[in-house]
Amino acid sequence: MTVAAAASATLVGAVLFAVGLFGVLQPYTVALWRERLDAVGSTRSWNDVEPTDWRVTIARYTFAIFLAGGALFLWMAGQQWLNLL
Numbered sequence: 001m002t003v004a005a006a007a008s009a010t011l012v013g014a015v016l017f018a019v020g021l022f023g024v025l026q027p028y029t030v031a032l033w034r035e036r037l038d039a040v041g042s043t044r045s046w047n048d049v050e051p052t053d054w055r056v057t058i059a060r061y062t063f064a065i066f067l068a069g070g071a072l073f074l075w076m077a078g079q080q081w082l083n084l085l
Contacts, residue, residue, distance in 0.1 A: 006084060009077035017070030023063020030059040 023030050031051035039049045
């Protein structure tokens, strides 16, 4: 194991954890952004769209998976750093 591998795992874990945490805490915002992207090119106004409950739920669970993956990467990175000592 190298320092570069441990640093890479730490960086990937931190990014996944941060994105996952935002998505879990703000699933409505993420779902609203997705709905607004879907409204591009339609006759509906950007401000008139609202996400459905199922889209908010899917966003919450998807980002919970990102959060868990980030935590796993951070745990693995910690193990790599300990092995380098």
